[in-house]
Amino acid sequence: MSSEQIRRDLQDQLAAHQVRNQGIASSPAHAFSAPARVNLIGEHTDYTGGFVLPLAIGFRTIAVVTPRSDDQAVLYSSNFNETAQYDLRSLALPPRGHWSDYPIGVAWGLQQQGIRLTGFNLSIDGNVPLGSGLSSSASIEVATAMALLDHSRSSLTGEQIALLCQKIENVYVGSPCGIMDQFVITNAIDKHALMLDCRSLSFDHLPLATDARIVICNSMVKHSIADGEYGDRRGEVERGQEILRQRNPAIQLLRDATIADLEAARTEMSEASYRRCKHIITENDRVIQTREALTAGDERRFGQLMFTAHASMRDDFAASCEEIDALVEIARTLPGCLGARITGGGFGGCTVNLVDAAHAEEFALNLKAKYREQYGIDAQTYVCEAVDGALARATQ
Ligand code: ADP
Ligand code: MG
DSSP, X not given: XXXXXXXXXXXXXXXXXXXXHTTTOOSOOEEEEEEEEEEEEOOSOGGGTOEEEEEXXXXXXXXXXXXXXXXXXXXXXXXXXXXXXXXXXXXXXXXXXXXXXXXXXXXXXXXXXXXXXXXXXXXXXXXXXXXXSSOHHHHHHHHHHHHXXXXXXXXXXXXXXXXXXXXXXXXXXXXXXXXXXXXXXXXXXXXXXXXXXXXXXXXXXXXXXXXXXXXXXXXXXXXXXXSHHHHHHHHHHHHHXXXXXHHOTTOSSGGGOOHHHHHHTGGGXXXXXXXXXXXXXXXXXHHHHHHHHHHTTOXXXXXXXXXXXXXXXXXXXXXXXXXXXXXXXXXXXXXXXXXXXXXXXXXXXXXXXXXXXXXXXXXXXXXXXXXXXXXXXOOEEEEEOBOOOHHHHHTO
């Protein structure tokens, strides 16, 4: 699907949404939106204070908020065609295990910060593929946060919004994600990727070359990030990090460790912890090299770093799968392909490809065709542009 088609789809959805929205909302309605994201490089580095390099992409979740005269939160998602109702005077854990956990979690999180919420209707619609690794979860959180901040006449900085939404996903929904998704979805600007230092939360907007395209391919092999494997990997990483920390107090987070530190501690940790930590230490280095490559306009070097990063996710982090590996290998053979790798938490989801602009559409078609030949699965491909995050859009 081209970005033009995505834009048209979203416009159609917005028009349909306005019609449906009249069912639960009376005017005045305020609309906010948040994009999806894809990570170019820096996978599983965020929760150990490392570097990531994502961009916001042109799918959006829209949140339309209208006030109510009572203390109820009435939530509607047109993606599920379902309404959920909560009493704002008694929001509390545990979550229901339902899509409404995400938006009501935001209301709960705002209340926890002392922000008073009066009744509201919140109507949500979006074209972010759900559960595909493009972070529809952070998109719905950030869109909701923007809407509810407006509703409560409060404001937070981009960093505070990202931290609030991460907390909701961790504590309220119960999914152990890092800060990357919420941060880029809030703070991105168009035509740029965002390099984020996940420890200090300082960031740089890095310009993307105009003669290369980002092509995302959804393998259609589904994963749920809240499931066991993500938590297992995270546990293995954190146990390795703890051993390194005990050996050398200067290592607070894995981000502070070198490969030499890891090798010295190898016999003290499980093989799994060693390999997971090795991926993260080398990946942080690759993100720094990618910043250099992007700054120098060296797309070939960037592409090579993506291939290496994929091998590291596959071999050391053990978070790839057969279909994703096949997509990367097919991509490598196609004209115009500069780099390809798995993106997102792992175990399925999407690949991200760096492709010469002139070949991008043809690349997407060929990748789909060859994948279908091999697996009988119809992949989804998207030729993407880097778009504005929720904050840039709201302040325009
Ligand atoms: P990902 O973030 O990769 O898309 P997750 O499993 O983390 O996958 O989050 C997907 C979940 O987020 C959905 O199953 C749903 O509960 C919630 N969600 C995302 N977007 C919407 C939406 N537009 N309407 C309702 N729920 C949504
Ligand atoms: Mg998610």
